[in-house]
Amino acid sequence: MEVARYWRTTRQRYQLVGEVCPNCSGKIFPPRDVCPTCEKEAKTPFAFSGVGEVYSYSTVYQAAAGYEKATPYTVAMIRLAEGPLVSAQLTDIDDKDVAIGMPVEMVTRVLREDGDRGMLVYGYKFRPVMV
Amino acid sequence: MMKASRPVGIVGYGSYVPRYRLPAQEVSQLWTDGNSPVPVREKSVNGIDEDVATMSIEAARNALKRSGVEPQDIGAVWVGSESHPYAVKPTSTIVAEAIGATPYTQAADWQFACKAGTEAFQASIGFVAGGMTRYAMAIGMDAAQGRPGDALEYTAGAGGAAFLVGAADEAIAEVEASLSFVTDTPDFWRRQYEKFPEHAGRFTGEPAYFHHVTSAASKLMSEMGLTSKDFDYFVCHQPNAKFPLKAGEELGFSRDQMKAGMLVNDIGNTYAGSCMIGLTAIMDIAKPGERILVTSFGSGAGSDAFSIRMLRASEPRGAISTRAYVERRKVIDYAMYTRLKGYYKLN
Numbered sequence: 001m002e003v004a005r006y007w008r009t010t011r012q013r014y015q016l017v018g019e020v021c022p023n024c025s026g027k028i029f030p031p032r033d034v035c036p037t038c039e040k041e042a043k044t045p046f047a048f049s050g051v052g053e054v055y056s057y058s059t060v061y062q063a064a065a066g067y068e069k070a071t072p073y074t075v076a077m078i079r080l081a082e083g084p085l086v087s088a089q090l091t092d093i094d095d096k097d098v099a100i101g102m103p104v105e106m107v108t109r110v111l112r113e114d115g116d117r118g119m120l121v122y123g124y125k126f127r128p129v130m131v
Numbered sequence: 132m133m134k135a136s137r138p139v140g141i142v143g144y145g146s147y148v149p150r151y152r153l154p155a156q157e158v159s160q161l162w163t164d165g166n167s168p169v170p171v172r173e174k175s176v177n178g179i180d181e182d183v184a185t186m187s188i189e190a191a192r193n194a195l196k197r198s199g200v201e202p203q204d205i206g207a208v209w210v211g212s213e214s215h216p217y218a219v220k221p222t223s224t225i226v227a228e229a230i231g232a233t234p235y236t237q238a239a240d241w242q243f244a245c246k247a248g249t250e251a252f253q254a255s256i257g258f259v260a261g262g263m264t265r266y267a268m269a270i271g272m273d274a275a276q277g278r279p280g281d282a283l284e285y286t287a288g289a290g291g292a293a294f295l296v297g298a299a300d301e302a303i304a305e306v307e308a309s310l311s312f313v314t315d316t317p318d319f320w321r322r323q324y325e326k327f328p329e330h331a332g333r334f335t336g337e338p339a340y341f342h343h344v345t346s347a348a349s350k351l352m353s354e355m356g357l358t359s360k361d362f363d364y365f366v367c368h369q370p371n372a373k374f375p376l377k378a379g380e381e382l383g384f385s386r387d388q389m390k391a392g393m394l395v396n397d398i399g400n401t402y403a404g405s406c407m408i409g410l411t412a413i414m415d416i417a418k419p420g421e422r423i424l425v426t427s428f429g430s431g432a433g434s435d436a437f438s439i440r441m442l443r444a445s446e447p448r449g450a451i452s453t454r455a456y457v458e459r460r461k462v463i464d465y466a467m468y469t470r471l472k473g474y475y476k477l478n
């Protein structure tokens with residue numbers, strides 16, 4: 001990942017910070033500055049709770065470059081409690097135990113590393129809720 | 132003895148232990164055909180996507196939940212570890228960013244083998260008491276490495292704890308006093324660019340661990356005019372199951388006083404996190420008025436001792452208890468351990 005892009009997206013990746021629409025109160029993730037519902041400008045930051053549930057999922061056996069160490073792993077669409085759908089890896093779960101509707105929570109993890117000399121890329125994943 | 136000029140305490144705390152457990156018997160089986168006695172039952176192992184930064188973030192988030200403090204009011208985020216993910220690039224800025232404490236905050240990484248966390252905690256007390264900041268976050272966290280087949284491989288675990296320090300009048304527990312005891316003792320070290328640490332075998336016992344732990348703890352008690360009878364709990368650094376019990380016994384503590392904070396058989400030696408996560412397990416159950424003696428040990432060598440008094444029972448407020456992390460466990464075999472540790476060369 002390019003350093004400048006990594007740095008610009010830190011808050012959305014570490015803290016799940018998106019936006020809220022001042023017009024219709026819709027919550028937006030990832031941030032895109034325009035409300036997908038009413039198409040008005042939406043630049044107010046909004047921190048999501050990190051709670052959601054599995055909407056759909058797929059287990060990956062042939063990983064993309066940089067993700068080989070973790071195969072097999074499950075990628076899911078998560079319906080956040082505040083509304084938006086976000087795609088992310090699941091973690092701390094055996095792939096056979098994943099189910100649609102399963103409650104999950106956001107955790108910050110190492111997504112990948114750019115080789116032995118490159119940057120460590122941190123960001124959100126989701127795991128089964130613990131509390 | 133060090134006593135803050137203004138009463139300071141723990142306004143929030145949180146812990147983290149990864150999900151995976153390697154039974155010590157697996158290590159013994161592979162390297163000694165099962166003939167080596169095991170120093171702990173099992174140890175915690177971090178997942179492939181976990182390191183000291185991610186584990187510190189989760190512990191700090193738990194500490195924030197318990198405290199109800201706004202992250203922007205935190206004036207220092209300090210992470211003590213001997214397994215910082217980068218050789219150069221602070222862990223503390225990653226943690227500070229993730230918990231929302233940036234940009235107007237102090238951030239630093241601390242090192243002193245296994246007592247890096249308690250020295251950050253001790254400095255936080257001074258930082259807050261001196262009025263430099265309202266709150267300081269001190270973290271002790273490790274994802275420890277042991278050379279394959281070495282004695283340390285049985286015990287080197289992963290996990291730790293975060294403490295949010297603030298004024299005593301809003302705290303769960305007050306830090307009554309502390310004391311630091313250090314000497315230049317080469318019992319354990321890791322040179323620059325080396326992957327695994329070296330240790331001085333049997334020398335790590337008497338002149339290193341026992342001398343520093345008992346000296347720090349007994350001096351703090353005598354300076355406070357207290358004895359082991361005045362404490363409800365004792366927790367110290369736990370490199371294996373035997374050492375802390377022996378040190379505690381020498382200091383006059385019963386097994387009952389030591390039980391609540393003893394996690395080493397369940398999670399192994401979490402290095403900079405060891406006595407700190409033991410303290411979180413105690414604070415999860417301790418009652419108002421109860422007193423806790425905490426003593427760390429870091430090779431090289433030194434011990435920090437703290438007398439902590441509970442002011443009120445802690446409320447989780449959505450934070451995950453240390454017991455819940457300890458009980459969340461997936462047992463792995465040595466092959467999976469090797470994979471999680473990244474010892475296989477894939478390309």
Ligand SMILES: [Zn+2]
Nearest residue numbers: 021024035038
């Ligand atoms: Zn809108």
